[in-house]
Amino acid sequence: MYSVGLFRKTMALGAAFFLLSAETPASAEDLVAHHATYVLSLAPDNKNSQITGAEGLMVYDLKNACDGWATDLKLKFVMSLESGESRDFETSQITWEAKDGSSYRYMIKNGYGGDQEDQLRGEARVDASAGGKATATADLPTRAEAKLPDGTLFPIMHTRLVLKKAAEGESFVSAEYFDGTASTEAMQASAVIGEGEKDWKGLPKAIPELAGKTSYPINLAFFLGDKADSVPDSEQVLRLYDNGVMGAFSFSLGTIKIRAVLDSLKVVPDSGC
Numbered sequence: 001m002y003s004v005g006l007f008r009k010t011m012a013l014g015a016a017f018f019l020l021s022a023e024t025p026a027s028a029e030d031l032v033a034h035h036a037t038y039v040l041s042l043a044p045d046n047k048n049s050q051i052t053g054a055e056g057l058m059v060y061d062l063k064n065a066c067d068g069w070a071t072d073l074k075l076k077f078v079m080s081l082e083s084g085e086s087r088d089f090e091t092s093q094i095t096w097e098a099k100d101g102s103s104y105r106y107m108i109k110n111g112y113g114g115d116q117e118d119q120l121r122g123e124a125r126v127d128a129s130a131g132g133k134a135t136a137t138a139d140l141p142t143r144a145e146a147k148l149p150d151g152t153l154f155p156i157m158h159t160r161l162v163l164k165k166a167a168e169g170e171s172f173v174s175a176e177y178f179d180g181t182a183s184t185e186a187m188q189a190s191a192v193i194g195e196g197e198k199d200w201k202g203l204p205k206a207i208p209e210l211a212g213k214t215s216y217p218i219n220l221a222f223f224l225g226d227k228a229d230s231v232p233d234s235e236q237v238l239r240l241y242d243n244g245v246m247g248a249f250s251f252s253l254g255t256i257k258i259r260a261v262l263d264s265l266k267v268v269p270d271s272g273c
Helices: 155-167
Strands: 034-042 051-064 068-081 086-098 103-111 117-127 133-140 144-148 172-177 187-193 214-223 234-241 246-253 256-267
Touching (some): 086 155, 155 172, 155 187, 155 234
Antiparallel strands (some): 034 051, 034 256, 103 117, 172 187, 187 214, 234 246
């Protein structure tokens, strides 16, 4: 999803940040291209007692590339430990997704302080001539290829599906989801959608570009492998606006829980595509 896009050991935006189906809108122009910054802090319900604080910044761009949506995400935060030490974490993600949901490319870099870094890079495609069969190919960290479940959605198409269901008053939606954060493996993404609210008051300051917009509280759970396991591999809690902008969200890195709140937003003018 923004990717409601969109985290396992890294973020998987969304997002938020989603194969065409009868349930997906015919147009992707319900989303707005934008540049957003988020302030990061330790979530109030963080349960890791060894972490006494966290602060950081995330910058996210969603760009209308005419035939697709391009995203560029950069995040960095520093955690303060009970021992007095600190730990850094940073990630950057660049993706491109065709507006018809037929293909997706990604490049993800994660840094853990010092020289520790890992990278993920690959692509996924849906073959309409083969009945919508989808495959994923990764070339980093190792070369791998795998089939994806029928009906797998990429991040932007998944975000649009969630927003469509939210606008229709649905409270739950589940879909097969792929964003590259688990190499060539898809996840089952389950979204619990709360009641929409116009002009949500949860932001610390007014964002003029969101005036009059409706947003929804959404709990996302991601499951890898055996779906019989009731414990999700990762979870996100977010506030998603009907134009695809995230107002706030929280995510976990192991036992550490981080909260991000929208600090500034610039809606990018229509590119004329």
